[in-house]
Amino acid sequence: MIVAWLLAAHIAVLGYWLGSEFVINSTYRYVSYSDRMPFEERSRLMEHVMHVDQHVRYALVLQASLGPAIAALYGYIPGGEATAIGFGIFGAFWFGFVELVHRLRHSRIGKTLGAIDRTSRYVLMAVLLGVATGLIGGAWDMPQWLRWKLALFACVMMCGVGIRLALIAHFRTWAIMAREGPTDETNAIIKRTYVRATSVLLLLWVFITAITVVSIWKPM
Template identity: 65%
Template structure:
C-alpha cells in the first residue's frame, strides 16, 4: 500500500522541518548580532542563511502534498489513487517553483516571483482552515483529530508568512547598511527585526510540537 512508504516520509519531513528551523534561526541570530564583522562577510553569511532556509520551504511543500495524498489513500478524502498521485506531482512542480524563486531572488522578476510564492501560502492557509472547519469537505469522513491537525498546520504556514514579513523589514535596513555602512541605530533595527522573527519561530515550534502530539494521540 502506498501509505507504507508515504507515511514514514511524512513523519521524517516533520523532523527535517524542525531541525532546519533550529539551525537557520541560530545562524541567523548570529549574523544579525555581530556588528564587528565586516559587512561584506556578514552579507556572505546571510546569503548562506537564505540558502539553508530553502530546507524549510521544501519541508512545507512536501507536507502540503504528502498530507492530502495520504488522507486519500486512507479513505479520509475522496479522489482515489489518481488524485493522490496528482497531489504528489503537484508537490514536485511546487518544489521546482520554490527553487526558481530562490535562484531568481536577486534578478529580474525576483520580487514578482516572491509575491506569487507568498500568495500561494495565503491560499494554502485558506484551504487548510476551510477543510479544518468543515467549510470544504463537510461530508468527508475526516476524523476530528485530522481536522485539528490541519488547523495547526495552517498555523505553521501563518508563522512562515510572519517570518517572511519580518525578513522583508530586516532586509530593507540590511541593504542600507550595505550601501551606507552600519551604525548603532541600524544595528538595533536589524536586531529588533531578528528577534521579532525569532518570536514567530518560537510559535512555529509550538505548532509543530502540537501537530506531533495530535498525530500520536489522535484525540
C-alpha cells in the first residue's frame, strides 16, 4: 500500500516540476522582453522568478528521495524498508538545507551554502551515472530500464547546470542595469540570454519526456 502512495507522489512531483518550469520560463520571458517597463518593476518580477525557481529545487529533492525509496521497496536496491526510510529522512534534511540556502542566498554564509549545494548536485549526478552504468551496484537486482531512467535523470540535472551557466550573462548584465540603468545593449544581452537558457530548458523537457516513456514502457 505504501508503495502505491509513493508511486502516486512520484508521478505528482513530476507534474509539479514541469508546471514550475513553465511558470518560471513564462515569467522570465516577460521580464526579459519588457524593455519599456520601469526597471524597479522588472527587478521585482525577476525576484519573483527566483522565488518560483525554488519549486524546481524542491521537485529535484523530492524525486531524488522518492525514487530510491520506491526502488528499495521493490527490491531493486538492497535494504528494503530500512533503506526507504533512510532516503525519506535524507530527503527531509536535504529539503530543509535547500530552503536554508534560498533564504540566506544574499548573505555571506549563503554564498558558501550555495557552493555546497551545487557541489552536492555534482556528486549526485556522478552517483546516478555510476549506478546507471553498473560501476555502483552492479550486482543489484536492478532492471536495465531503471538504469536508463537514472542516466536520463542525470542528464536532466546536467541541463539544470547548463541553464545556470547560460544565466551567468544575465546576472552580470542585470547588476550593470541596476547600477547604471538599462540600455538597448544590455536589454539585447538579456534577451539573448533568455533564448540560450530556454534552448537548454527545451532539452531538459526532452529528457523528462524520455524518463516518462521509459517508466511506462520499461524496455529490458
